[in-house]
Amino acid sequence: EAGVAQSPRYKIIEKRQSVAFWCNPISGHATLYWYQQILGQGPKLLIQFQNNGVVDDSQLPKDRFSAERLKGVDSTLKIQPAKLEDSAVYLCASSLGPGLGRGNYGYTFGSGTRLTVV
């Protein structure tokens, strides 16, 4: 099966500019996650979608970050305006979804988008 696709792979922008990342999950995966991984740290969940609804966005800096998954398939994550501290790898992951029993979660990560804010 095809994996989780993300684009672009790399992006360099100046602070205060805007940027958008795109993710196409595995076909049939209802749950989609965006994680932020700052250098030297583990991935941190930004937002979780179940189909096209938001399940958890408690750690999303909503003053500058936004995300959508309009048709319940692919998703975009946007930062506007970017700050230096947003430099990180942004990972998208998908899974069949919760409620399918413990252990049956099918989490698959994309390759990530490396963002550098200068």
Add this chain to the structure above:
Amino acid sequence: AQRVTQPEKLLSVFKGAPVELKCNYSYSGSPELFWYVQYSRQRLQLLLRHISRESIKGFTADLNKGETSFHLKKPFAQEEDSAMYYCALRGGGSNYKLTFGKGTLLTVNP
């Protein structure tokens, strides 16, 4: 609240030596624990999960609820085991989100 602690940022061993990567967690309920691995220039991928009680690439991990630990072990390390290892916890509730530790960089020297 869910928290995962990996106390070692770096771990260096020689080929053939035993290796143990430590992971401790904090969670009020009954969690699921996982180990993820990221090899150089590759994406994050699942190594093993406690619920399967499996051994992958010679690695095992046992969930110790008394000590709230899920340490990753391998009796004889290989050079190809060099990678970044992340311990992760998934709680219950409605979202099943993964909470990751900060990771341990394992280097296996020849």
